[in-house]
């Protein structure tokens with residue numbers, strides 16, 4: 355194989371050579387390994403710093419952790435037999451269910467032998483002479499490969515806010531995405547900072563068993579019922595019968611959530627009908643369904659957005675008994691973050707053992723040995739403090755590895771003004787490196803997007819191998835243009851007017867810019883296909899004398 359020869363030329367004997375190295379063993383890394391090893395016949399090693407496979411679902415073991423994509427589309431579509439064999443029992447999947455599914459996939463395809471766990475990658479340097487990557491791991495070894503695929507996760511690098519006194523706390527502190535197996539909450543005085551998707555889940559799940567729960571809320575949230583529950587045999591059979599159609603529709607839809615997105619403008623129906631449509635969505639459940647299946651313009655039109663907001667505020671007023679608590683829980687901002695859904699979040703605040711602190715009005719001053727002191731001078735005493743404070747999303751894990759491309763340029767410098775990519779999968783100056791869910795990829799239910807990206811990258815690598823090409827690199831101009839496209843699309847949405855991790859706005863000092871392509875998976879896939887069919891437009895191939903003739907022939 356050309357790759358191994360290239361690698362051996364430039365590296366010493368103590369370097370272990372592969373054709374491809376994959377970092378990450380979540381949905382992305384697992385499928386990438388499968389494609390490269392079993393379809394292209396490459397020698398591949400996947401690494402993960404985690405103690406098990408599963409990525410997100412290995413790490414996020416907090417009580418209540420649940421995917422809010424419905425079960426039938428929160429899985430791989432590429433294993434058609436497994437789609438028929440795997441029996442879903444609930445409308446949504448809990449963290450243990452997803453972890454068990456991914457472990458099953460790995461064993462079923464005998465992938466485990468090529469996955470090295472508990473191994474963090476600390477640096478990756480591109481060698482221009484050999485067109486190979488030299489990768490250093492925290493197991494003390496160096497590895498080299500022609501191709502480097504980063505499937506590092508876009509909601510993976512944890513965010514712990516730098517609150518004064520963090521190290522003074524004498525109780526236990528946990529981040530939800532690094533949840534320890536031995537965490538004990540029963541009967542304890544527990545504090546939760548953060549009320550995003552994770553916060554809503556953990557708060558609702560632990561409230562019945564803790565002694566007292568204090569919720570420190572900075573932003574009030576719009577959330578609707580998730581509508582989870584058992585599914586019957588007919589439901590499962592129907593899905594299995596229709597899987598081909600379902601996947602086809604998912605892959606050509608905008609959000610890939612497995613439902614038809616509405617094309618009815620909110621104000622095109624009268625107030626009574628609007629309310630009935632919102633009520634049906636509320637009863638049926640699902641955050642994305644509420645935002646995108648009811649009406650077509652909630653995420654783009656302010657009047658429509660306010661109608662959707664009003665309905666949720668009315669529900670809060672109905673559900674929450676104490677008017678002051680209800681007032682604090684009522685969001686007044688645009689409804690334009692990733693839509694949330696829950697299993698009884700607002701009602702949780704009717705419990706006697708739950709209190710709500712509005713830290714926007716009454717900020718956290720410091721963490722003390724005993725708990726949290728707020729600006730009003732109150733010290734909230736706690737045994738356990740939970741950070742449900744989210745992630746350094748999208749590029750967080752990239753900043754935690756010393757990645758160096760052409761001319762030794764570091765990824766940190768290359769992305770000094772925020773991360774960018776060409777088509778989410780590549781970035782200029784980093785040849786032969788491919789990202790799964792890199793910046794400016796589709797904002798969707800993620801497994802179908804992951805599959806789309808993995809398959810495209812695999813095709814490109816296959817093409818290079820077939821044509822004995824040494825090097826491929828995204829062109830800087832194309833990358834810039836893709837960023838402009840993403841920004842233009844995002845600017846048409848209300849999401850761009852709201853601070854959240856989707857725009858890097860959740861972390862002080864992080865560049866606030868577009869991090870996603872909001873044009874939908876269908877349009878994204880079409881663009882990928884067009885680029886491929888147009889001789890991989892926007893990519894430069896180098897490093898083989900036969901390139902021009904062969905490439906042109908192969909591409910046409």
Ligand code: FAD
Nearest residue numbers: 378380381382403409410421422423474475506507799800
């Ligand atoms: P991940 O699953 O994040 O895997 C990345 C892996 O890379 C991790 O295991 C990490 O340890 C490893 N890694 C990173 N850096 C290094 C390094 N330097 N060395 C070695 N290993 C490294 N998406 C949806 O579409 N629907 C949902 O309902 C949904 N719910 C979610 C709920 C939670 C609580 C969270 C946190 C995320 C959720 N997501 C959801 C997003 C979810 O992350 C994706 O759906 C999907 O699991 C991402 O898979 P991945 O393989 O790209 O990344």
Ligand code: NA7
Nearest residue numbers: 509515548549550551552553572573692742743744855860
């Ligand atoms: P999110 O959505 O980023 O939510 C984090 C929450 O933590 C949010 O309520 C933040 O308030 C809050 N936060 C963050 N820093 C602070 C400080 N310093 N003080 C008080 N409160 C703070 O992360 P999630 O894990 O819930 O969800 C991320 C995605 O992962 C989600 O969409 C799912 O797909 C899974 P803020 O809103 O910024 O005021």
